Amino acid sequence: MSIRDWPVAERPRERLLGQGAASLSDGELLAIFLRTGVRGRSAVDLARHLLSRFGGLRGLLEADQPCFNKELGLGPAKYAQLQAVMEMARRHLGEHLNHSAALENPSGVRAYLKAQLRHEKHEVFGCLFLDTKHRPLAFEALFHGSIDSANVYPRQVLKRALARNAAALILCHNHPSGNPEPSQADIRLTLRLRDALEMIDVRVLDHFIIGDGEPLSMREHGCFFSDPL
Template sequence: MNIREWPLKERPREKLLQRGAGLLSDAELVAVLLGSGVSGRNVVDLARGLLARFGGLRQFLEADRETVLREPGMGPVKYAQLQALLEIGRRYLDAGIERSPALESPVAVRRYLKAMLRHESSEVFGCLFLDSKHRPLAFEILFRGTIDRASVYPREVVRRALQHNAAALILCHNHPSGSCEPSQDDVQLTLSLKRGLGLIDVRVLDHIIIGDREPLSMVEQGWIGG
C-alpha cells in the first residue's frame, strides 16, 4: 500500500511531528530520512528491508558506500544524507559534553566515547581532557592505526594535556574486532601513560575500551588502579 493511503497518524513523518521521534521504530526513522520508496515498495517497507539485510540500524549506517549504493532506492544523495546525520550526531554529542558542568556518571562518559569511536574502521586512541573538578575540557583522537606502546607517544599525550591545562583525563581506544577485552599491551601502555602524566600532576582516571558490547572500564575490571 502506498504510504499516502495510510491514516495520517500512522505515517512516520506525521507520527514524529505529533508524538515525537522517540516513539518511532528504527525502520520508521530511516523511512523519514529516505523520504520515498521504490517501485512496488513504500518507504517503510524499503527501510525494513534494508535493516533486515544489514542486520540492524548500526550496521546499516556504518556500512561502506559501495555496499549501500548497490541497494535499490539508495543513491548517492540518500547515502550522503545518512552520513551527514551520523556526523551531526557526533558533533552534537561532542558539543554537549564540553558544555556539561560535570561528568554526570561513568555511564554517560562511556556512552559518549562509544558514540565517538565505535564507527571507526581502524583502531584509534583518544583522550577526554578534564579540569580539576572533572568537567570536560575537550575530546581528541590523537593516534590512528594499530595501537601499541610503539605507536602511542606519551610525549604527545603530555603535550596535549598541558595545552588544555588538564588536571585529569580519561584514555580511550576502540577495538574494530568488537571485543572489549584489553590486551597486555593495552595495560602496559596505560601504566606507562599514568607514570608520564603523573610527573606533571595529571591524573589518569580510567582507560575505556570500545567494542560491540558495553564499553569496558579498565579501572572497574581491576586491570589498572584508579
C-alpha cells in the same frame, strides 16, 4: 500501497509526531529518513529491505560510501545527509557533556566516547582532555592502527596534554572485534601513560574500551591501578 494510503495513525511520521521517536521501529525511523521509496516499494518496504541487506541499522550507518551507494535508492545525496545527521548527533552529545564535570556525568562520558569511536573499523586511541574541575576541554583521536592494534606513543600524549593545558584526562580506544575486555597490553599501556602523565601533574582518571554494548571502564573493572601479570 503507498504510505499516503495508510491510515493516518499507522504512518511513521505521524506516529513519531504523536508518540515520539522511541515508539518507532528501526525500519520506520529509516523510512522517515529516506522519505520516499522506489518503484514497487514504499519507503517502509525499502527501509526493511536495506536493514536486511546491511544486517541491521548499525551495518547501514557504518557502511562506506561505495557500499552504501550500491543499493537502490541510496545515492551520494542520501549518504551525505546520513553523515551529517550522525555528526550532529556526536556534537549534541559533546555539548551535553560540556555542561557538567566528567566525573559527575559518567553516562554522558560513555555515550560521547562510544559515538566517537564505535563506528571505526580499525583501532583508534584517543583522549578526552579535562580542566582542573574535570570539565571537558577537547577530544582528540591521536593514533590510528590496524584492525587489532594501534601504536601509542606516550611522548605524543604528553605533548597534547600540555598543549591543551589539561589537568586530567580520560583515555579511550575501541576494539573493532566488539569485545571490550582489556588485554594485558591495554593494562600495561594504561599504567605506563598514568606514570608518565603524573610527572607533568596530569591525572589519568580512567581508560574506556569501546566495543559492543556499554563501554568498559578499566577503573571499574579493577585493573586500573594493578600491575599486570
